[in-house]
Amino acid sequence: MKHSHVCSLFALVCSTSVSAESYVIGVEKLAFAPHYSIDAQGQYQGFARDLFDLFAAKSGVELSYKVLPVEQLLPALLNGEVDFKYPDSDTWAQAQKAGKAVSYSQGVVNYVDGVLVAPQRQGQSIDQISRLAMVNGWTPWGYQERIDAGKIELTYSDDLRQMIRQALKKDTDGAYFNVVVATHYLDNIRARPGALVFDAKLPHNRGSFHLSTIKHSEFLKRFDRFLLDHQSEVAALKSQYRVEANLDADRIGLEQWKLDFLERQKLKEARVQ
Structure with missing residues (x-):
């Protein structure tokens, strides 16, 4: 009886292990903060890492990150060495992608x-x-x-x-x-x-950065749903890292003290009204 119980438990563990979803996102070996960068230990970090980790936690999948030189990243996707590429866009490297069924997520960040x-x-x-x-x-x-x-x-x-x-x-x-x-x-x-x-x-x-894949287009639909269902959490990450801060033509690139001044002026005008 005990032997049967142990076997059943072993089968359950094996079944759970086999069914766990695990994917590899190919990412750029590039200092591109605040969007993303690679720390001294070679770990991927920044806004993109926190966003994908949040998605993994919410969806119950396992994500790992393969850091590659920029010029090697697209070939790695096309050759099946990684499941996804980030960032990507349908306007990039069109000649290299010709004849390949590359799918893209909704825009992740502008x-x-x-x-x-x-x-x-x-x-x-x-x-x-x-x-x-x-x-x-x-x-x-x-x-x-x-x-x-x-x-x-x-x-x-x-x-x-x-x-x-x-x-x-x-x-x-x-x-x-x-x-x-x-x-x-x-x-x-x-x-x-x-x-x-x-x-x-x-x-x-x-433009916008997108997550791309060749084999997992259905997975991208889940990611798109995550971006929609968790808009407030995604917005909080964007605000934390300032990846979309002041993209308006009259604000982008301004020093932080000028932006703070503009915000104070805006609040003051709102109180007067």
């Missing part, structure tokens, strides 16, 4: 990519941009025609730190990058808030 310039250059026309700093692998949306015509020369860097240094030394007329990430770097890591500012009058690109 972003703006654009040019940051020295404050005294803000508001100048695109004709004043002749040298543009870029990080390897990035595409300067809105500038390709002038680049092809030889009117803008691109200067590539290995990472954000090197690119920002070029722009601060005035080796270039501006730096093209994710505006929230670049501003976070200047404010919190380089400790040079306001040294470069986003110029919303220059061409810039708005």
Whole structure:
């Protein structure tokens, strides 16, 4: 009788183990705070990690993160080495994805990519941009025609730190990058808030980061439902990490003290009314 009980328990444990859902999300080995970064121990962290961990806790699945160099991440998805890729978009790497049935989640977080310039250059026309700093692998949306015509020369860097240094030394007329990430770097890591500012009058690109997959499109529907059903918790994470902070053209890229001042003014006006 005891032997039968032990066997039944063993079968239950095995059955539970087999049925547990486990997935691997391929993520970028990139310093891209506050969205995501890799700590000294090689662990994925930031807004995206907390968001996916929250989803895993709410849905009862197991998620692990495979950190890969950016150029290896898409091939890993296409070759089946990872179950999902983050971030992704249907507008990225279209030639590489041709013929592949890639599915995408709803937008996870919005972003703006654009040019940051020295404050005294803000508001100048695109004709004043002749040298543009870029990080390897990035595409300067809105500038390709002038680049092809030889009117803008691109200067590539290995990472954000090197690119920002070029722009601060005035080796270039501006730096093209994710505006929230670049501003976070200047404010919190380089400790040079306001040294470069986003110029919303220059061409810039708005989009959203998505979770993508080839094999698990049904899983994405569950993730989309999570984003909808837990909007308040997702919004709290976005607020905590400031990943969507001040994406309006008149606010994005502003130093924090200016944003705080604008909020105080807004509250004061509301009390008067």
